[in-house]
Amino acid sequence: MTKYDVRFKINLVEQYLSGSNGYRGLVSAYGIEHSQLRRWVASYQLHGLSGLEKKHRFYNAEFKLKVLQHIAREGLSDRHAAALYDIRSTGSIGKWRREYDKGGLVALTPRRKGRPMKPPTPPSKSEASDETRMQKALLEELAYLRAENAYLKKLKALSEAERSGSAGEKAQVLQGLRPDYPLGLLLRAAGLSRSTFYYHVKAMSTQDKYAAIKSKIRMLYERHQGRYGYRRITAALRQAGEMINHKSVQRLMQQLGLQSLVRPKKYRSYRGAVGRIAPNLLERQFQAERPNQKWVTDVTEFHVNGQKLYLSPVMDLYNGEIIAWHTERRPVFRLVSSMLQKAFSRLKLSEKPLLHSDQGWQYQQTMYRKLLHEHAVVQSMSRKGNCLDNAAMESFFGTLKSEFFYLNHFESIEQLQTGIRQYIHYYNHERIRTKLKGLSPVQYRNQALLI
Known part of the structure; x- marks a missing residue:
């Protein structure tokens, strides 16, 4: 092992402490070991100049045991303990530990060098018992x-x-x-x-009596990707035959650390002015007695990596089902016309729904009004600047973005389009609503048809 004088050690330590050079630079420049330099710095910080000078010290058994106890009590590393007690060889501590584990305190007693001395007279029984x-x-x-x-x-x-x-x-x-x-x-x-x-x-x-219920709650929560709160999970459990109170579900979800990821929606009030194209015939009456009686529509946009995607859906207010939708990368009239053709294909000859929208430019087009007239659809429009007149569709957009768009990361518009198609199918067929007696929109419509 190369020996270094005190001046050399002080020079490297002072360079490091002054901030002019770091461990990596000093090790590379002077060709020394990284651990050795760290030991010099720690010894200098704890013991000053004496920590870098040559030292020949005799360690008795009590000192060795004290070091080992300190390491066990504080969880120190051998290197840290060596710097703390000014022990120049870190390997000595490992040697002491092995000796102690093998022979106890007696094994820590240092041995004299040279020829063995004449065996001492055996201690008396009292002295031996005290040592034991x-x-x-x-x-x-x-x-x-x-x-x-x-x-x-x-x-x-x-x-x-x-x-x-x-x-x-x-x-x-x-x-x-x-x-x-x-x-x-x-x-x-x-x-x-x-x-x-x-x-x-x-x-x-003792077995947890709610273990089975907790398992079902976690399964429902993960199946719906954190979109369900305790109310919807309660409805889903009751639909599966579990009679449980919503407060119990809330408490168990708190114990499991589960909480709905959907953020609450804020209310904003503004009356606005009635449009000139069509009156507000819906008048916020968002309930319908039968399918295809009242429809609502609107357009929303998404941003992905500097690109936009526009979505135009139609919702049936009878059960909140998205009955038709279409996407485009630009806000062209085809976005709305294609959606209308899909929606009209669901109508029977006797059905003449009311279609409500805001005062967007698409809904003021002559072609749009002509398409509605050809299919005997009555047009209704919100008052200007009043989103609450179309609250049902605005609520769907808020749910779509909170439960789907904001919880995922999209690399491309194509990936987003695929995700929207999957979510709308989930929204119609699987996502239960408390207003629909704990059923999904499609389940509610099919149940009504059987009556």
């Missing part, structure tokens, strides 16, 4: 420190996970450490009585 008692006490103390160190590490992990560290959680930690440490030492480190420990162990072994 001291060794036993030291071993017991070291075992306790090891158990305490393991317990504190587990308890620290609990605090970092924002747990309260209650008696039940302490008992859980101790139960995990029992295979490696005596229970008495663990109870002493945790400050827990034996009866309290066994009480909580028994409570942990």
Whole structure:
């Protein structure tokens, strides 16, 4: 091993502490080991110039044991402990640990160099018994420190996970450490009585009566990708035959850490003015007695990587079903006309729905009004600047973006179009609504047809 004088060490340490060079630069420039330079810096910071000078020190058994106990208690590394106690060879600590594990405190006693001395006279029985008692006490103390160190590490992990560290959680930690440490030492480190420990162990072994319900709640939550809150999950459970109160579902979801990812929608009020093209015949009467009686439509846009996609859907107010929709990359009239053709194909000869929209330019076109007239569809328009006159469609757009668009990342417009098609199918066939007695729009329409 190359030996370095004190001036060389001070020069490198001062360069590092002054900030003129870092570990990597110094190691590369002077060809020394990274760990050796770190040890010089730590020794200088803790012990000053004396920490860099040559040193020949005699370490007795008590000092070695003190170092090992400190490492076990504080969880220090051998390198950190060597710098703290000004021990020049980090490998010495590992050697001491192996000697202690093999032979106890006696093995830490340094041996004299040279020829062996004449065997001393054997100690008296009283002296031997005192030494045995001291060794036993030291071993017991070291075992306790090891158990305490393991317990504190587990308890620290609990605090970092924002747990309260209650008696039940302490008992859980101790139960995990029992295979490696005596229970008495663990109870002493945790400050827990034996009866309290066994009480909580028994409570942990008791089966959770809500385990099956929790499993179903988590399955529903993951199936709907976090879109369901406790009300919809309650409706889904009741639909599956589980009679459970919504407050119980809310409490169990809180225990599981589950919460709807959909943000609440804000109310904004503005009356606006009636348009000149068509009156507001809907007048916010968003209920319909039968399918294809009242329709609403609107256009919304999406932005993906500097590109836009426009969506134009038609909703049937009878069950909130999206009966037709079309997308385009530009806000052209084909966006609306194609959607209308799809919607008209669902009409029977006797059905003449009312179609409500806002005052967008598409809905004021002569061609749009002509298409409605040809199919005996009555036109209705919101008042100017009043989105609440078309609240049903605005609500769908808010749900679509909250439950789908904002929760996903899209690389291209094509990927977004595929996702919209999948979500609208999910919205119509699977997503239950509390206003529809816990059924999806398609389920509600099919149920009505059977009556």
